[in-house]
Amino acid sequence: MIDTDLTFCQSELIEVINLFGKDAENLNIRHRTTEKEGKLVNTVTVSGRVYAYGNLVKAFKDEIERKRLVKRYAKLSVYKALSTHLNKQAPWGALTGIRPTKLAYQQIEETGEFEDFFTSTMKVSAEKTLLTKDVLDAQKGIYVKDDDNCDFFVFIPFCPSRCKYCSFISADINVAKKYVDDYVDALIEEINYSAKYVKNLRSIYIGGGTPVCLPDDKLERVLCALDKINTGVEFTVEAGRPDAITESNLKILKKHGVTRICLNPQTFQDKTLVSLGRSHTAQDILDKYELCAKDFSVNMDLIAGLEGETFEDFKDTLDKTISLNPDNITVHTLSVKRGSTLAEKVSRLDDGQTEKMVEYSYKVLKEKGYVPYYLYRQKYMSANLENVGYTKPNKACVYNVDVMEEIAQNIACGSNAISKKVIDGGRVIHREASPKDIPTYLNKLPQILQSKDKLFE
DSSP, X not given: OOEESOGGGHHHHHHHHHTTGGGGTTOOEEEEEEXXXXXEEEEEEETTEEEEEEEEOOOOSSHHHHHHHXXXXXXXXXXXXXXXXXXXXXXXTTOOSSOHHHHHHHHHHHHSOXXXXXXXXXXOOHHHHHHHHHHHHHTTTTOOOOTTEEEEXXXXXXXXXXXXXXXXXXXXXXXSHHHHHHHHHHHHHHHHHHGXXXXXXXXXXXXXXXXXXXXXXXXXXXXXXXXXXXXXXXXXXXXXXXXXXXHHHHHHHHHTXXXXXXXXXXXXXXXXXXXXXXXXXXXXXXXXXXXXXXXXXXXXXXXXXXXXXXXXXXXXXXXXHHHHOOSEEEEEEOBOOXXXXXXXXXXXXXXXXXXXXXXXXXXXHHHTTOEEEEEEOOTTBGGGOOEEEEEOXXXXXXXXXXXXXXXXXXXXXSTXXXXXXXXXXXXXXXXXXXXXXXXXXXXXXXXXXXXXXXXXX
């Protein structure tokens, strides 16, 4: 905890403290900030030792900018004080937000550059600053700010079974079978209702859960509803686990214009797949990849830092994935969140191993012709690292860029779906979240549609 006079950003200051893990658990931390004559002064006291930092600031354009900068320098002061006190640095410095690239774009708009700001001001490592630059370079031609642009998202909350690391809102379809028909009916109603808000459609994305675990007739009903808005744009489906992919449902996806599939093995180690509660083998991944690659652009998700895996295990997984030659490979760093079964068992991950895995993926994927094109961070990530999507040239996923950079409207349907209205190129964003659990979503659908009217009209 921290004693601070900035209550509006207390939670984010706690996130900074959490960057230092157990080393900061027993420290007594107090923070105060003052604004006077164009200067912000932040004073941080760490177990009796005082650290003070001053930052010159220009006149604030408005209250939004004032709060943003006050928060930024408060977080930076706490980070610098703890870094000095503990003689410890974090790879992303004082940055705790989900989207480092969004901050980089903001800085470029304001000053024309971001690299010196990242390394000198925010204390981001040279390696992570270079990664950010690579991502911005890869997004050229895709990154477009236009408040009329939109993406359409559909959430299917069912899975064949629940993986131990998963903290997403999803349900075992065998247990939640009684909800499937009603959920599909409600989802189609929401899709049809939301179609009127589509303007410059950039992409369609069906996520989950594991959407293709729906029975074929139910999956096709959802796709038929989306036919009405699809103008031939990029169309992604999170096929997810190979045990849910069949020749039949792939045929249905192709029939309805799906262009991109996510096949997410996470690991090619059979021992790990068993421990995670997955009912498929590494060979099943290889077999289903061949089916998917015939007709679709394929993304494959991997996780660095899985419990019990060594660097050699991860290296073997990544090398096998590269040998398949998918268009996209996403490398996630394990994030052990409350709500996942794994969180109950894992108290601390081997940060050194995980960092080695992530560094290897960056090096070898670039050598093999992939470039990082989007990245994001989460709470409770091993080694305070990041998730990175890599792509072959001209194969980047438009939806991932739009959503991560928050530069287009996101019209989202289904339980736990979050619609976003983007104003002034993302400077202001209004959100409307649907209920997370399926029964509440079904019961509140009329109110959800009304809320969507208020958001987009």
